[in-house]
Amino acid sequence: MTLVSPSRVIIEPIVRTALLEDLGLAGDLTSASVIPEDHQTTLAMVGRQPGTIAGLDAAELAFSLIDPDIKFERHIRDGHRVSPGDVIATVSGPARGVLTGERTALNFLGHLSGIASVTASLVQAIEGSSASIACTRKTTPGLRALEKYAVRAGGGVNHRFALHDAVLIKDNHVAIAGGILQAIRRAKAGVGHMVKIEVEVDTLDQLQQAMEEGVDAVLLDNMTCAQLREAVAMIDGRAISEASGRVTLSTVAAIAATGVDLISVGWATHSAPTLDIGLDVVAA
Known part of the structure; x- marks a missing residue:
């Protein structure tokens, strides 16, 4: 069976709401005050325990909605199993934006991958x-x-x-x-x-x-x-x-x-x- 992700029209309002909850009225005070505006960075999303991945579209949106200049490179697809240490995706671009979107992206990816992993164990x-x-x-x-x-x-x-x-x-x-x-x-x-x-x-x-x-x-x-x-x-x-x-x-x-x-x-x-x-x- 082909795995079809929900449309962006469905996912985007959910991710946007989560970001707004985190940003509040003042935005990311820590990143804005600590990280230079023009600083670039690269981070890797890494599995720390075995499981099945789900939610990469939501994770990518959490970064792109903050800053469209952030690049999200997937190394595996949803539905694939990972082992500890496996790189799931690489995130690169303006450091402020990456750090601002980090927690929301991980929240979605970790939660949805947890559901996928439990389901896979039952299957x-x-x-x-x-x-x-x-x-x-x-x-x-x-x-x-x-x-x-x-x-x-x-x-x-x-x-x-x-x-x-x-x-x-x-x-x-x-x-x-x-x-x-x-x-x-x-x-x-x-x-x-x-x-x-x-x-x-x-x-x-x-x-x-x-x-x-x-x-x-x-x-x-x-x-x-x-x-x-x-x-x-x-x-x-x-x-x-x-x-x-x-x-x-x-x-x-x-x-x-x-x-x-x-x-x-x-x-x-x-x-x-x-x-x-x-x-x-x-x-x-």
């Missing part, structure tokens, strides 16, 4: 199965497009991006609607033919009702591996099967072995540790 753990690792809407407000891109960079796939993408009937919808059947029927009557419908089920009885009514996908929530295997047999290819809940690096392979199509993992986006990446001076 590796289920290698050989037919399942895919999917993200959820448990993302940082304002960063969803970038975080979901980082999941793709790690080899995962995206679930819906927002509430308007598709219908996902969850337990609270079912409870308020009065049951699985009522919720599914109202959804079918309320959306157009292009909108897919997924329903969350907690039991095999609920699953049977959902399959009798007909849906595009079924979210099998917090089921044991034995229940998942039975659920996959009941679905029998008539809908996409998605396992969710209790997914860890130590359990994901067993979940994948049940035959489910997707394994959704919320913590891959909301709790991934930042990948340690440094920006070291090459030429002062």
Whole structure:
């Protein structure tokens, strides 16, 4: 699958907001007072721990929005794995601008690479199965497009991006609607033919009702591996099967072995540790 980065139209407002937060009303007081205006420098972005890289477009924008004269040379692409000491990119140009954009660039690159790295470890753990690792809407407000891109960079796939993408009937919808059947029927009557419908089920009885009514996908929530295997047999290819809940690096392979199509993992986006990446001076 080809990795396609979000458009600059999407990324630029996110990066610009982060820079404005850092610059405030007075700008970078330290660089402006300590570094001569005409001074040039070269720094290297270096991996300090193993992981998978994502977010180079955002990192580059953090520098170019500060000063278009800054050059950002990539040595690897998003989706590639790095080892400690690997040079990811070289940044050169006006020293004030480089130092001003440094933290914002590293924040984006480290955060997104952390998500890509966690996703890659999950993907590796289920290698050989037919399942895919999917993200959820448990993302940082304002960063969803970038975080979901980082999941793709790690080899995962995206679930819906927002509430308007598709219908996902969850337990609270079912409870308020009065049951699985009522919720599914109202959804079918309320959306157009292009909108897919997924329903969350907690039991095999609920699953049977959902399959009798007909849906595009079924979210099998917090089921044991034995229940998942039975659920996959009941679905029998008539809908996409998605396992969710209790997914860890130590359990994901067993979940994948049940035959489910997707394994959704919320913590891959909301709790991934930042990948340690440094920006070291090459030429002062």
